[in-house]
Amino acid sequence: MSFMFKPLTYDDTKAINHLECSVDVVEKYSSIVSKILNDMNGSMVILIDGYISAPFKEIINELEIQSRAYGISFNSFNMEMLYRSEEEINELTKDNLPLNYEDDPVLLFGKVYEGDIRDFLDNQKLQAVLSTIKESDSQLIVLYGHGSTIIEFRQIADKIIYIDVTPKTTAVRAREKRFINIGDKQARSFNLLMRRNYYVDFEIALKTRKELLKNNLIDYYILSNYDKEPQMITGKALSIVLKELVQYPFRAKPVYLEGIWGGEYIRKIRDIPKDISNNIAWIFEFIPMEVSIVVETNHKYLDIPFYTFVQNNGLEMMGEKIYHDFDGYFPIRFNYDDTWHSDGNMSIQVHPDEDFIIENYNEFGRQDEAYYVIATGHGARTYAGWKGDGREFIKLAKQAEKEKSEIDYQEYVNSVPSIPGKQIMIPAGTIHASGQNQFILELGSLTLGSYTYKMYDYNRKDKDGNLRPIHLKNAEKVLRFDRDSEWVNENIAIEPKLIDDNEEYKEFVVGYTELMYFQTNRVEIKTKGKYSQKKDGFLVLTLVDGESADVYSKNDPDKVYHMNYLDIVTVPSTIDEYVIQATGYQPIVVHKTFIREGAKRFKNPKYLK
Template structure:
């Protein structure tokens, strides 16, 4: 699933994981569109029984099946082998039937949701979108084992009824960023639709229905060892293929290393300039990079260097296959197999304005209204600032009066003196602001923030006031005062903020090499943040205690992070890179490199944490 609407078409290929793979894995990688199809066709022909072979070709949303079919078709023609192709679209329910089936997931509530962003996760599966009579007839065809190759292709081709009758399953995976770009380019329609919807409606349907059911099917295939041919279909001109056992080896090897995801960049009205300068991103990419999805597991991918080829795998394919090893048993069980923390940067450095004044809902509201897994907490860690930088959190005036003024402003577009009502704290590098769900907040202009969030699913941001700004199309940006009013904690004022969520650093450990401080901790949130100040050439030793740790280099040039027990499992980490130390590494070492001291932001799950505060949602 992905809630990413407007990613920039820019590939940051600095995030490459170099791991030690056996020779047979390197040799098994097939690169090139025609070569991928030919390789699959050769396998089918060589393994025919009674002159017949059936193949299911499934994939993630936006997968383009014709690329693979072209190579299969050409090879079969040269070998005079009969090829029968069956498009699974012909076996879906009708467009109107699917609309009726999914309408509860896509309510038309313009009062609370003026531009139709929100919905409810669909609880069904790919099977529910199939016409059962047509499906039975297809299964009858597959049982006959016709002469030559029979290829069933399209989203849902590998559901259980079909794959049990096929000799092999191929799966075309696509990263969330590529899927979002293809959606923007209207290169595909929602499942069962004849034509693409308007972009925002297409992506809303994707998030709450299509991504959800395809995501479930991919997990089923990965964990039943049901993928014989794993295809990466990100690059239109350079598909890649590995067999299922090679994919298993790659992911099993990777989960023993500290690793970095590949970031995604998004533009926004308040976007700044810090990340562009640090990473030398070309000016023509965008004039305002607002969000950097550095490690939002549902939105990013992970690149592995396989013999000089950059193999770009959706990060959640990795989680679905190796989540237990990556996160540890307790975390895996508590969060239903989802990676529980997300990390991104908010860049307002040298920009024209603040982020919107906003609030996020708690678990009761999210689960009841969106059928999601839990609450939406956040945390801001200040990395760099310019003149006058502030972070807003909590009320300092009458919050209910602010909401009424915001409702009026939504109608007449008159400006509000928001600073009269919203508490602010001076932004200085190293300050951590924890933001439990229900807390009014905003990142102010002229700063660069590391933002953490709970879970990795949808983004439920209720804008209370957005300074009457317009988007690129000249429309006022949507405001959500009705939902905001339902979830705001009006009692969270300046004093509450000072005592609970903006704490002074607490020194907990020191040596001749380092000092470690708690900088973010509250009983309202299940993760904690520490700051490690490491001297030049100093070493810090940590322990995962059966779970994972995420570290960000927030100051300094370079560090090396590696397993103490198995030093070959290591990663060289640069400024602003975010690296996960998986649960497979119990004891780890962070070593300062270069010519200067470094500062490391460390995030981990608190002792005795719980995800579901409300017992009624346990084991739902």
């Protein structure tokens, strides 16, 4: 699933994973179709399925053109013919998309759909098409669209093609009104289209892709991230690429998003052109459901959705225990929040705990976060916990929402000076905000949605001139009013604890609380120094200070990622002992995140089967 609303089209071309394997990559629809037709051996039934926004008609048109040129009789069936009516599908999904304007004024939230694409199909229409295909004398029959690879059609198919799309590309195509929701006849507004995508369509597409990958059913795998520039490899080649990738430390390709409080730090560090956007607020550096992973093979670059990698190789990547504890989902996310030289703070907000999320959204568990301060300007502060009467603040916030009045929020919300290297853990229920003039590494728990309840947003308007939505009713239900400044200092904004000190490095625990299942350490490595550790499962490393480092397997140093400042690199469970080598002319600081042994995992019983 993906919940990106405003990704920038900018591509970060430096996030590349170089592999030794070499597979054949076919480019352009004409060459792709020629390859498929040349592989034909007699009559053939082809199924073409894909992720949301996959451009099915481009390949269908090329198949028809080339079939005629080769003298091959051709017939195609669009899955849209087989869907139940729009009214029936809306009725089927209405509980997932409630019209609750009081709690959710712009309709962001909903409940995750538990079914699959089979629920959207009209069985009578399905059987009719199945019979027509069986009786057809066409040499080439193609069934295309979401749901074309259900078991009934797989039983009569010769080849399966899957068209994959990165979440960023899908979000951009949604913004450009390039597709509609499954079963719809006309486009919804962008916000409602993406809401339906998140809670229904993306979940359905993920289930289809997972089934095809796990059962090795894909014959041809097409990446369609760039218009008119598709790339195709075989399903076997995809397995080869991902099997090698999971043996390496790897980095995902970040996605950049604009926001009203966006800053300037990441633009300067990564030299992003000013015409891209003047307010880059979020950098989805490694949010598993939102990013992709670029691999170089045979001098070609394949931009593969990161969750395709997880669905195919998650067990090796995470390790058996973590994989099963989290039902195959990658359990941590990372992004950067940039308010450096910006106009203001992030909103004052809170996230819900597991009971609220399970009951209201049918999600996995609590939404915890953490802020690690990387860089600051003058006066930067991070807000967490209460300083004054929290219930009085809520009263004033309700008044401010109605009257657009201002609140002296600093009288009520506790804050601490933002010092580079400071880690603040933010368990669900804790009021918090990232302050103005800083660059923050934000990490969070598994919760896949964006369940942020804004309580006060300084009466700011968005880019379209609308006041940003406030969610006080839900916020009041989940806030912990007992978390004051003393509790914050004792429990979630701890002083670094030295745990290792030698000639080459020092390691500190900087983020730890029993309320959260991940822990963060800070490793300070001297110039040219090495840090080597054994581990169970996976961990994630961020170069938060210094110029460059190599991360590699101690047993196979060729399996290496050359990381630069602010790169986030995952060391998979396949690497038992890893090394971080400072490679520049300066010392470095690395932020390390890992799952705590024995920490509490899921609460939702449906994910504990």
